[in-house]
Amino acid sequence: xxxxxxxxxxxxxxxxxxxxxxxxxxxxxxxxxxxxxxxxxxxxxxxxxxxxxxxxxxxxxxxxxxxxxxxxxxxxxxxxxxxxxxxxxxxxxxxxxxxxxxxxxxxxxxxxxxxx
Amino acid sequence: xxxxxxxxxxxxxxxxxxxxxxxxxxxxxxxxxxxxxxxxxxxxxxxxxxxxxxxxxxxxxxxxxxxxxxxxxxxxxxxxxxxxxxxxxxxxxxxxxxxxxxxxxxxxxxx
Numbered sequence: 001x002x003x004x005x006x007x008x009x010x011x012x013x014x015x016x017x018x019x020x021x022x023x024x025x026x027x028x029x030x031x032x033x034x035x036x037x038x039x040x041x042x043x044x045x046x047x048x049x050x051x052x053x054x055x056x057x058x059x060x061x062x063x064x065x066x067x068x069x070x071x072x073x074x075x076x077x078x079x080x081x082x083x084x085x086x087x088x089x090x091x092x093x094x095x096x097x098x099x100x101x102x103x104x105x106x107x108x109x110x111x112x113x114x115x116x
Numbered sequence: 117x118x119x120x121x122x123x124x125x126x127x128x129x130x131x132x133x134x135x136x137x138x139x140x141x142x143x144x145x146x147x148x149x150x151x152x153x154x155x156x157x158x159x160x161x162x163x164x165x166x167x168x169x170x171x172x173x174x175x176x177x178x179x180x181x182x183x184x185x186x187x188x189x190x191x192x193x194x195x196x197x198x199x200x201x202x203x204x205x206x207x208x209x210x211x212x213x214x215x216x217x218x219x220x221x222x223x224x225x226x227x
Contacts, residue, residue: 004159031213042205042217043160056214091159095213102148102167102209107159 025094139206
């Protein structure tokens with residue numbers, strides 16, 4: 001099966017600019033996650049979708065970050081405006097079961113964001 | 117707050133030796149635990165998981181042990197190979213499906 005696809009792989013922007021990341025999960029996976037991974041740390045959950053609904057966005061900085069999954073398949077994560085501390089790898093993951101049924105997550109290779 | 121911690125940030129072993137990577141978790145409501153392997157420039161890759169109704173689970177060359185009394189999780193890799201060099205993360209998950217990751221252990225395998 002095809003894995004989780006993310007684009008772009010790399011992005012360099014200046015602070016205060018905006019940026020968007022795209023994720024296409026594994027076909028049929030209902031749950032989609034966006035994580036932020038700062039260098040040397042584990043992934044931190046930003047937002048979790050079940051189909052096109054938000055399950056958990058408690059750690060999403062909503063003043064600058066937004067995410068959508070309008071048709072319940074692919075998803076975009078946006079940062080506007082970007083700050084220096086947003087420099088990180090943004091990982092997308094998907095899993096096959098519902099939000100209340102634990103299954104391992106399948107990760108894409110992420111987008112590495114550098115803020116100048 | 118809820119967190120998953122790893123006992124050692126780095127571990128260096130000789131090729132062919134067994135590796136043991138430890139993890140402590142703090143949320144007693146967690147009922148599902150996963151080990152991931154992350155290579156440089158890649159996303160985390162699932163290795164093995166265990167549910168809270170089990171103490172031990174074995175895979176190919178890997179074993180996960182769960183001690184709920186002390187909230188401790190370990191990953192054992194038998195006959196460690198150079199290809200096992202990576203960062204290993206444990207993650208805990210509640211029945212709501214939310215996973216919390218620790219900060220990882222970097223495993224280096226010396227030839």
